[in-house]
Amino acid sequence: EAFKGCHALSLPRALGRVATRLLCRALSRLPWVSFQDAIRMLNTLQTNASYLEQVKRERGDPQAQLEAMQGFLERSGLKVEDLDRLNIIHVTGTKGKGSACAFTECILRNYGLKTGFYSSPHLVQVRERIRINGQPISKDLFNKYFWLVYNRLEKTKDPAHASMPAYFRFLTIMAFHVFLQEKVDLAVVEVGIGGTYDCTNIIRAPVVCGVSSLGIDHTSILGDTMEKIAWQKGGIFKPGVPAFTVAQPERPLEVLRERAQERKCPLYLCPELDDFEEGCRALELGLAGAHQRCNAALALQLARTWLQRRGCQGLGELKEGPPSTELLGGPVPLAPAFQLTDAMIQGLRDTEWLGRTQVLSHGPVTWYLDGAHTTSSIQACVRWFRQAHRPLALSPCSGSEVRVLLFNATGDRDTAALLKLLVPCHFDYAVFCPNFTEVSVANNADQQNFNVTLENALTRCLENQRTWTRLLEEKVGQDPWLPSPLRVGGLLQPAPARGSLLLVAFCLCPSRDTVHGGMLLVSIPSLVRLTGGTPRVWGAAPGCDEVQCLVGGSLKLWQGSASGHN
Structure with missing residues (x-):
């Protein structure tokens, strides 16, 4: 007391x-x-x-x-062999592993199974x-x-x-x-980083393993080439446990094949989702974006293999005979497509996975939220953004809307490579900010991160802003949308008319939450409050009544935007 x-x-x-x-x-x-x-x-x-x-x-x-x-x-009171009782589906990859896990879990839940799902962040x-x-x-x-x-x-x-x-x-x-x-009847476990030495790899007897799309990420830990990264990912393969992967570049796929042989693991390529749709109507996915189709195809193979190995009935007939499980020196065999059950179709449709190709509306502002943080995932994000907002695919925005990029990148990621892919979206404003939602997070322990200092975060934001400025300057004269000369002389230069650019430093300042000399915002909710009013505060041309804001570069940035929106 x-x-x-x-x-x-x-x-x-x-x-x-x-x-x-x-x-x-x-x-x-x-x-x-x-x-x-x-x-x-x-x-x-x-x-x-x-x-x-x-x-x-x-x-x-x-x-x-x-x-x-x-x-x-x-x-803690457990032994490694205790984990065998969890009937684990173990999934790694660079891009889409969380989405593939979410699809898999939802499919199996639609079979009436009690599911566990461990993911990050x-x-x-x-x-x-x-x-x-x-x-x-x-x-x-x-x-x-x-x-x-x-x-x-x-x-x-x-x-x-x-x-x-x-x-x-x-x-x-x-x-x-x-x-x-x-x-739980089963646990879907997403790898943290890599695979071979990830702490989830104490799992010794999963029911099935999966590898989503590979890319360059976490290079200081996993290596700086696709081949090195593929070697790390293949470390989750276990003897006699079937594994599936999606289409990969030739050499990384060869490394996965070698790792599978080395570990006496039968490895298969997933067929395209189109192969499951032959003779039936197009599948509806709960997650938007064309890139989610390969994640869904991987999930179907993982779910069906799990059900098959656990003795479940009513799985749907294979459209052709199963490939050989012999560990030969040839190419990775293609797994056959199969007839989808109602539970599989419903599972794909019901899947939800926050922070991936998500759209939220807040007054005149539409937020396009995606945690894309690799070159391939940013490319997919741009395709989705253009598809979700049709006018983007044709030309810069009309006089009735403002287009905003809210961006941050952390760790050892190549910011220039990521931002270069976003330039063609013709943003009116680019906002670079740390992944902080409040000046002080003392009252919200979920958002505390002691591994990143405020000073380092702001320094990275300034570097990102300078990179964006340089990329735009290089485009002057090549892109008719960009004015010449480009007005990027400082962080807080106002745009005099539509088509001009305002670069905003999205900073934390403990004593102010005000717009000063342009825009100085102390937290992500500041942006939400600002855009939640009239878009004219952005300095847009008279008559502007919509803001389209793409949030990308970091899942943690999505967290702040969603928290501020809520």
Whole structure:
């Protein structure tokens, strides 16, 4: 009672290790300890000293990462063989793996199965990462399993095992506990980064594996070529476990084939979705964009193979005989298409996956939200954006609307390559901002990220803005839409007329939330409030009454935009 009303996480700082353990166990049983308190404790695993020790110890020995993960799992009360009971579908890839997982989960849920789904990152709340029957687990369930796992790990600390697992590892372990204790029929598990050394790869006996489209991403971890990245992705293949992939560039596909042979895993190429539509009406997908068709095709193979291997009936006849499962040295065989069941068709139609080709309306503003952050996914995003807003495909926008780009890119991504693909969309304004939704996130622990400082985030935004300016200057004289000379002399130059450009630095400033000398915004909701009024505040020509805003470059940027919209 004496602690009631105190901030639950301000106490451990003043206590010793033993007292902290006792307090953590006590906190987990107190009704007034909130979901946000559990998230704040989880967030301490983003930067704690023990994690830095882990990184130092494991650097140069990637296999040690999996050994460490197994140790954490056992300290939490589970063994690796316990995971076999989850009937896992394990999916990796660079682009579309989350969408493929979402399609797969929805199809199997339509068969009446109780599904678990572990994905990353979250968009609004951490509990979105762990889903049962398509829904994020409740705050009460999150609290229950968070403290169960945290206390067991805290209790088992000793000189030989002094560390706690880092953020993603902890959530992975927690997801396994949730799925086992809530008795799901299957778990769809999305790889975090790569595959071979990803902490989800302690899974030893999945029912089926999948590899979505490959691309260049996370180069500092996975390597700087498609071949190196394919090698990492192929690390999830397991002996005798069927695996499926979509059409890939020739050499990366060859690497996947070699990895499958090496691991004695039968690997197949998915047929096009068109092959499933022969003789029936076109399939309706719950996720927009032509690029989702290959994700849906992968999901159909994963779902049917899972059902087949678990002895389910009524799967729909194959349109031709199954390919040989012999591990030959030839090309990757094409899996046959099959007759779709009503549950499969319904599952594809019902799939929802926030932050991917999503459209939201807010007064005169239409938000086009997509987490695209690789060159291929940005290309797909541009195609979807033009298709969703038909006039874009033909010409720059009319005098009645303003077209806005809201962009950020993080990590080691090649911003210039991404932005170059967006120039042809003819945006009137380009807004570059960090992935922050508030000046202070103290009251919203779900959005805290201790791995990125405000200074670094703003520096990256300025670099992105300069890159955009340079790309536009290079286009002057080539694109009749761009005026000459181009008015890009500063961050906050107003556009005197339609067709001119305003580049806005989307910054955090703790003391102001005002428009000054152009536009200086302190948080993503500032943009939402600004555009939620009349679009004329953008300096558009008289008569403008619509704003079309594309949000891309980062899933976390989608999170802020959606939060601000809500």
